Amino acid sequence: MTASPAAVLDAVAFTGYGILVVAGLGFTYYATQNYSLDRLEGHRDFWGYLTYVGLAVSLFGAFGLAGTVAGGGQFVWAFADLSLLFTIAFVAFSMREVYYASALAPAPEDREIPLSTLRLVEFGFVVVVAVEWVVVVLLGETTVTVLLRGLGALAFATYGVVFSERLEALAHGTTMDTLRRHLVFVLVAATGVAVAGLLGLLLPGAAAESTRYVFVVLLGGLLVPPTIRLQQSVAGLT
Numbered sequence: 001m002t003a004s005p006a007a008v009l010d011a012v013a014f015t016g017y018g019i020l021v022v023a024g025l026g027f028t029y030y031a032t033q034n035y036s037l038d039r040l041e042g043h044r045d046f047w048g049y050l051t052y053v054g055l056a057v058s059l060f061g062a063f064g065l066a067g068t069v070a071g072g073g074q075f076v077w078a079f080a081d082l083s084l085l086f087t088i089a090f091v092a093f094s095m096r097e098v099y100y101a102s103a104l105a106p107a108p109e110d111r112e113i114p115l116s117t118l119r120l121v122e123f124g125f126v127v128v129v130a131v132e133w134v135v136v137v138l139l140g141e142t143t144v145t146v147l148l149r150g151l152g153a154l155a156f157a158t159y160g161v162v163f164s165e166r167l168e169a170l171a172h173g174t175t176m177d178t179l180r181r182h183l184v185f186v187l188v189a190a191t192g193v194a195v196a197g198l199l200g201l202l203l204p205g206a207a208a209e210s211t212r213y214v215f216v217v218l219l220g221g222l223l224v225p226p227t228i229r230l231q232q233s234v235a236g237l238t
Contacts, residue, residue: 009206012213013068019220020061027223028054030230037237049094050230053186056090057223059083064216078136081149084194085129088153091187092160093122098176099167125159128152146197153194160187179233182226189219 031054035047063080070076100115132148139145164184168177192215200208 009209009213010068012217014065016213016216016220017061017064017068019217020223021058021065022061023220023223023227024054024056024058024061026054027227027230028058030227030234033234034230034237037234043098046094046098049090049097052090053087053094056083056087057190057219060087061220074140075137077141078133081136081194082129082133084190085132085149085152085156088156088160088187088190088194089122089125089129091183091190092156092163094183095160095163095167095180096122098180099163121159125152125156128155143201146201150195150198153191157187157191160184179226179229182222182229185222186219186226189215189222193219 028051031047031050035044035051038044038047060080060083063076063083067076067080096118128148129152132145132152135142135148136145161184164180164187167180193212196208196212196215199211
């Protein structure tokens with residue numbers, strides 16, 4: 001008996017979201033351990049953002065499982081999308097944080113854009129996320145919400161990649177650089193999940209869904225290497 005395409009997609013979705021729950025919890029655990037053990041003041045916000053990344057990934061996986069298994073309505077999927085966008089945002093913010101905490105980063109008076117201005121831009125990003133969530137809860141999935149989610153994810157990702165490239169020049173070859181490279185892959189995969197919705201405006205629904213679940217599974221797999229790096233960092237601090 002051949003399984004229907006819908007059943008296959010559901011199986012892939014269940015597997016992918018389940019992996020995200022487990023991988024996200026593991027990532028969160030080791031991020032919090034680094035936060036507790038690392039005595040460098042400049043790293044505390046970085047570890048804090050990574051803790052939020054792990055929690056957001058776990059919540060995205062949990063809401064995705066609920067939506068897949070129980071056929072969750074727009075409220076459940078709205079929370080899943082919110083968790084996904086916060087995952088992307090927190091990875092981007094962590095890149096910014098560790099860049100400015102670097103000893104080789106420009107002094108405050110030499111920065112092209114003050115940190116206070118960047119935080120204001122970040123707040124604007126978060127407002128976009130909140131608007132998208134409210135619209136989905138009230139009106140359901142629309143073309144506007146798909147565009148907001150996709151463009152918001154791309155904006156967060158671009159922001160994070162810019163600081164990742166700047167950080168590479170300062171920390172090339174270090175343990176932090178290795179973690180940075182792993183986080184860039186996580187950022188790309190999470191953005192792929194969010195942007196896959198844009199394909200639904202151009203391609204048949206099954207194609208867009210398949211693309212989304214490919215990135216969901218990919219995101220779960222790409223969380224493993226940075227989790228290992230976090231574990232190694234904990235071992236080095238104890």
